[in-house]
Amino acid sequence: MKTLTTNKLFTPIQVGPIELKHRVVMAPLTRSRSVQPGSIPGDLMLEYYSQRASEGGLIVSEGTSISVQGGGWFGAPGLYSEEQVAGWKRITDAVHQKRGLMFSQLWHTGRAAHVDSTNGATPVSSSVNPEYWQDSTIQESTPQGWRQPSPHRALHITEIPGIIEDYRKAAERAKAAGFDGVELHAGNGYLPDQFLQDGVNRRTDSYGGSLENRSHFLLQVVEALVSAWGGNRVAVRIAPGGRWNGMSDSDPETLFDYVAKELNRFGLAYLHIIEPRVRGNIVIAEGQYAIAAARLRKIFNGKIIAAGGFEPGTAEEVLEKGDADLVAFGRHFLANPDLPKRIRLRLPLNAHDRNTFYTFDAYGYTDYPFYEQRSESVTTAVH
Numbered sequence: 001m002k003t004l005t006t007n008k009l010f011t012p013i014q015v016g017p018i019e020l021k022h023r024v025v026m027a028p029l030t031r032s033r034s035v036q037p038g039s040i041p042g043d044l045m046l047e048y049y050s051q052r053a054s055e056g057g058l059i060v061s062e063g064t065s066i067s068v069q070g071g072g073w074f075g076a077p078g079l080y081s082e083e084q085v086a087g088w089k090r091i092t093d094a095v096h097q098k099r100g101l102m103f104s105q106l107w108h109t110g111r112a113a114h115v116d117s118t119n120g121a122t123p124v125s126s127s128v129n130p131e132y133w134q135d136s137t138i139q140e141s142t143p144q145g146w147r148q149p150s151p152h153r154a155l156h157i158t159e160i161p162g163i164i165e166d167y168r169k170a171a172e173r174a175k176a177a178g179f180d181g182v183e184l185h186a187g188n189g190y191l192p193d194q195f196l197q198d199g200v201n202r203r204t205d206s207y208g209g210s211l212e213n214r215s216h217f218l219l220q221v222v223e224a225l226v227s228a229w230g231g232n233r234v235a236v237r238i239a240p241g242g243r244w245n246g247m248s249d250s251d252p253e254t255l256f257d258y259v260a261k262e263l264n265r266f267g268l269a270y271l272h273i274i275e276p277r278v279r280g281n282i283v284i285a286e287g288q289y290a291i292a293a294a295r296l297r298k299i300f301n302g303k304i305i306a307a308g309g310f311e312p313g314t315a316e317e318v319l320e321k322g323d324a325d326l327v328a329f330g331r332h333f334l335a336n337p338d339l340p341k342r343i344r345l346r347l348p349l350n351a352h353d354r355n356t357f358y359t360f361d362a363y364g365y366t367d368y369p370f371y372e373q374r375s376e377s378v379t380t381a382v383h
Contacts, residue, residue, distance in 0.1 A: 008319040009312075010344050012056070013326065015303055016232035016269035018101055018180060020326075021056025023319065024340040027307050027328035028060045028105040028185070028237070032075025032141060032358050033365060034087075039071060039078040041087030047366045049091045051337035053100035060272070060328065061088075063107035063185050066170035069121040070163075070191070072113020072149075074141040075360060079104065079170040085177045092178035103181045103235060103269075104174040106167055106225070110191030111152035112245050116142040123152040124159075126195045126217070127202040132246045141358055157205050160217065163191070167221045171228035181233035182225055184218075187274050189245020192218045193238075196255060199248030211258045218259065222266055231267035235305075240292040241276035253295070260300040271300050272328065275308035281330070281357065283309040290314075294323040312343045338370045347371050 010022045035042035049059060065071030065078040078084045088104070095102045111125035111132055117140065132138065132149060139146040155163065167184070174182050186192035194200045195217040201208050207216050218236075225234045239247075240256035249255050263271060273293045277285035286309075293306040306315075306324035315327035333339045335352035342349055356364020 007316070007344070009316055009327070010340075013303070015058065015326070016181065018058075018269070019056070020058055020101065022054070022340055022344075023326040024057060024315075024343060025305055025326050025328040026052055026057070026059040026333045026339075027330040028062050028183070029330050029334055030062050030073060030076055030358070031334075031365060032073070032360055034075055034077035036075070036143075038081065038083055039065065039076060040081075040083045041077045041091055044362060044366060045077065045087070046091050046094060049102070050094040050098070051366060051370075052333060052339070053095040053098040053102075054338075054340045055099040057100050057340055058326070059095060059100060059102045060183055061102060061104045061179075063105050063190075064088075064170070066106050066108055067166045068119045069124065070108030070110075070166065072109030072117050072123060072140060074117045074143050075358070076107070079106070079173045079177070080166075085173050088174075088177035088179070092180075096178070101180045103183045104177070104179040105183045105185050105237070106170050106174070107185045108163065108167070108191040110194045112138075112140060112149060112189055113152075114140045114142045114147050115150045116144060116147070123150055124155045124163075125152045125191070126200060126207065127154050128152065129200055129202075129246070135246060138246060154203070157207065160207065160220075164217075164220050164224050168224035168228055171225045171234075175228065181235065181269055182229060183235040183237055183272060184221060184225060185237050186218050186221075187237050187239030187242055188280070189242070189247045192221060193242075193245075193247060196259065197247050197249040197252070198255075199250070200246070211255060214255070215259055215262060219262055222263065222268075226266055232269055234266065235269045235272055236263060237272035237274065237307075239274040239276070240296070242274060242279070243276075244280045256292070256296065257299055260296045264299075264301045268302050270303040270305050270326070271296065272305040272307060273324075275306065278308035281354075290318045290323055293318065294321075297323050315343075334365075335368050337368055342371055348374075350374065
């Protein structure tokens, strides 16, 4: 067991106007447990988030669809109806009751969608890439089970302001739902990423070609979110060098250096960086250091949350080296509702069950034991 020497994970930190008591962040985790029809956060989600709230700890919500068209994942909750706002309000109230904080992650899946999950609307992207929907390794969650994505179309330039407005309205609804801020999901091959990376974006108008043009959509969305919340309660999540969902770029380092530099002007709460050692929810480069956070630390002026394949020991290391300010845990937070306590006291961790990540009931969701309820058969050592 690695000794956590300085315990920097458990020192307070200011994130925008918010004072956090520790730096163990719950990462956004799509888990398909909203109530259907309507993609409404219900009792199951309420129990799940309430279990994982901690005093002075930050939770980032699962990806939350900004519109029916942007909701390409069956079971994911939304923020485009009053019922959804009311469902989320119960959850944020419960988190606040435990003195925790919560940001809403705003999500438009773009081409990563199936028409059965978008109410029949054709998925949209920056450009048309038929090889994407023809790739049998890419699967979307639909009411009928796992399916390859539906054929998508390119957004017409006149439609883009409407999508940006959908993001702004969702940000306003997040405020009504009691969140403490919003995080734009601009990684993992979803719509903003589909504009950023030139392996996908083949546009020839003002949203394609140069770095500046390909970043245009992302920066306009951030402006819209800032107009609703102020910069210090807005965050952005990116995946530099990420290849999940058919993504690629000819020069990812230059692209994401540029994005990080441009984001400096907004005074964001934080930049959330997914390390390229993970693809989707799988670690593909075991033992690789947090190279993306280390690189962008030299460019981005604000707080950085590093995410992707961290263990307690490697999280402490990246904070000690100064390459990140906070660390987001996904699979460990799913399997350990009391994760901050377990890390702080160096207690063993429950093992996660990947087979239940995208199912629809309490099993593998709200039934992971707190340390006091553990049975030794479901634990694995902290490292």
